[in-house]
Amino acid sequence: xxxxxxxxxxxxxxxxxxxxxxxxxxxxxxxxxxxxxxxxxxxxxxxxxxxxxxxxxxxxxxxxxxxxxxxxxxxxxxxxxxxxxxxxxxxxxxxxxxxxxxxxxxxxxxxxxxxxxxxxxxxxxxxxxxxxxxxxxxxxxxxxxxxxxxxxxxxxxxxxxxxxxxxxxxxxxxxxxxxxxxxxxxxxxxxxxxxxxxxxxxxxxxxxxxxxxxxxxxxxxxxxxxxxxxxxxxxxxxxxxxxxxxxxxxxxxxxxxxxxxxxxxxxxxxxxxxxxxxxxxxxxxxxxxxxxxxxxxxxxxxxxxxxxxxxxxxxxxxxxxxxxxxxxxxxxxxxxxxxxxxxxxxxxxxxxxxxxxxxxxxxxxxxxxxxxxxxxxxxxxxxxxxxxxxxxxxxxxxxx
Numbered sequence: 001x002x003x004x005x006x007x008x009x010x011x012x013x014x015x016x017x018x019x020x021x022x023x024x025x026x027x028x029x030x031x032x033x034x035x036x037x038x039x040x041x042x043x044x045x046x047x048x049x050x051x052x053x054x055x056x057x058x059x060x061x062x063x064x065x066x067x068x069x070x071x072x073x074x075x076x077x078x079x080x081x082x083x084x085x086x087x088x089x090x091x092x093x094x095x096x097x098x099x100x101x102x103x104x105x106x107x108x109x110x111x112x113x114x115x116x117x118x119x120x121x122x123x124x125x126x127x128x129x130x131x132x133x134x135x136x137x138x139x140x141x142x143x144x145x146x147x148x149x150x151x152x153x154x155x156x157x158x159x160x161x162x163x164x165x166x167x168x169x170x171x172x173x174x175x176x177x178x179x180x181x182x183x184x185x186x187x188x189x190x191x192x193x194x195x196x197x198x199x200x201x202x203x204x205x206x207x208x209x210x211x212x213x214x215x216x217x218x219x220x221x222x223x224x225x226x227x228x229x230x231x232x233x234x235x236x237x238x239x240x241x242x243x244x245x246x247x248x249x250x251x252x253x254x255x256x257x258x259x260x261x262x263x264x265x266x267x268x269x270x271x272x273x274x275x276x277x278x279x280x281x282x283x284x285x286x287x288x289x290x291x292x293x294x295x296x297x298x299x300x301x302x303x304x305x306x307x308x309x310x311x312x313x314x315x316x317x318x319x320x321x322x323x324x325x326x327x328x329x330x331x332x333x334x335x336x337x338x339x340x341x342x343x344x345x346x347x348x349x350x351x352x353x354x355x356x357x358x359x360x361x362x363x364x365x366x367x368x369x370x371x372x373x374x375x376x377x378x379x380x381x382x383x384x385x386x387x388x389x390x391x392x393x394x395x396x397x398x399x400x
Contacts, residue, residue, distance in 0.1 A: 005298040009047050010379050022046075028357060037357035038386050043179070043331060045245040045377035049288075050295040053244065056287045057280060069279050071098070078289035079253055083238075086212060086293075089225045095257050097266060098277050100250040102209050102237045106173065107133045109205050109235060109254075112268045113261075114139055119169035121202070123155065124365025127179045130207075131365070134173075142166055145367050146181065151322060151335075153181045157192055164200035172197055174206045176223060177214070177328030180364050180373040184218040184327040187226065194223065194230045203261075204234040209252070210329040212243040212296060215304055218327045224257065231257040235265070242329075243296060244288040245377075251281035299377075303330045306376040306383050317391045320398070330377040333361075336370055339394060343369035354393035356386045 015023040022042050029035030048054075076093045083089045099105035106129070114120060116138035122130045123144050134141045144160045146153040163169060174193070177184045185193075197204050206223040214220050224231040239252035256262035269275060277285065307326045314321045314334075322335040336346050347360040350372065361371030376383065 005302070007047075007050070007295055007298055009299065009302040010381070011048065012379055012381065013046060013048060015046065020044075032351055032357060034351050037351060037355055038382065038389065039357040040375045040378060040383070040386055041357045041359045041373075043242060043329075043375060044247050045299075045330070045375075046379060046382065047245060047299060047377060049245050050292040052291040052295070053246070053284060053287050056283060056291075060279065060283055066279055069276070069282065071276055071282050075277075075282050075286045078286040082289040083222075087220060087222050087225070089222045091255055092257075095255050095262065097254045097256060097262065097269065098275065099237075099252045099254050099269070100274065100277075100281075101241070101247075102207055102239055102252050103129045103133065104274075105237055105252060105254050106130065106205060106207070107137060108268050108272075109265065110134060110137050110139060110171070112265050113203055114170045117168060118171070119166050121160075121163050121169060121172040123175065123178075125180060125361060125368035125371070126175050126364055127207070128363045128365075130173050130175070140168070142169055143365065144172075145365070146178075148367075151324060153178070153183050155185075155189055155193060157196065160193065161196050161200075164196055164202050169200070169202060171203045171205060174204055174223060176206055176208050177210045177220065179210060179329055180331055180359070180361070180368070180371075181333045182324060182327050182329050182331060184214060184220055187221040190221055190223050191226055194226060194234070198229060198233050204230075205237065206234055207237045209237065209239050209242050211238060213300065213303075213330055214328045215300065215326055220328065224255070233258070235261060240285050240288045244284075244292055246281075246284050246288065249278075249281040249284045251277045251285050253285075303376050306378070306380055307332060309380065310374075310376070310383065310387060313387050313391075317387075318394060326376075330375060332374050332376055334372050334374060336372055339397065341370075341397075346370065346372070349393060349397065350390070354389040356389050 021027055022039050025035035028037055080091055119140045119142045120134045121142045121144050123146050131141050142163050144163045147156045211220045224234050224236050236255040241247040311323050320338040324333040326332055343362050350356055359373040361368030
């Protein structure tokens, strides 16, 4: 475990009978075509949430009445103080709107600020619900594909400028930090992106759900905090769900400084009767932001140790594989292309032979073919088991 940590991140918690998407064999069989897998795929952790949180939730359960509630001042203050403390971003209570998750929010934002047939720009390889959210709502996905140079992904600004000038292009969904390639965009990169978007009247939806998961040597820049102009031309989506492993409590914040944009989005949410977090989601948000920062810091140390262990293991056993730098998120991006396998065959070998459930890079766009994404937020023994399975399987392939 992380040195001197008071939390046991090495603990194996049985999730197999809890309807956990990540571990349920029937769900994986439907999703992957095979259920008997060691799962290191979907972005939730195999760590217990902080005890400070579970204690508060237990106390609320003991109260025994779960009627209608509303978010109080302490709920909003917890969000405001967290982002000022962690990111030096000063936000106001009125800017904060509730959504049960960022993916639903993205869909509602698309519905609110674009029309059928409009173009929405994304930067593949990227979180795949972006594409489906666009296409499910009758909009056109426009791909500003990331450039891969010297094993680091960069924004293709020349292409971005061209794509922003595409007729009916209205919105860009920014993934910051970027999932799956783990880039923490610099202030300079974000400034250049923002300038291009504003000059072409493109609304930026900045998904910053992983903003608290940043590793040494890197710093997250809140897009809306770069300038007042950027704040007025963007919408920021954040949540404690990835940070503290509480995605099942369905809580996120959509932060909109621009009053006109905020009122328009609030109308959309009101029209579908979404206005306030549930009892446990609201209480969890307030608790983790106020009481669980130390848990986060120790968890990040543990995940970085997992990453370092994996890099060393592959270097010693499967040096053909390239693991990308873990800048942010707990999701590592691995290049299997040197094995010269068709992307579909690679994924089938991973699942059918190694019996390891990773996310196939092709899910994130065509430019993800030949890559796999691995979730490192798990006890080290689970990671070690997965690495041994991968090594044994692909060593056999190489020897053929």
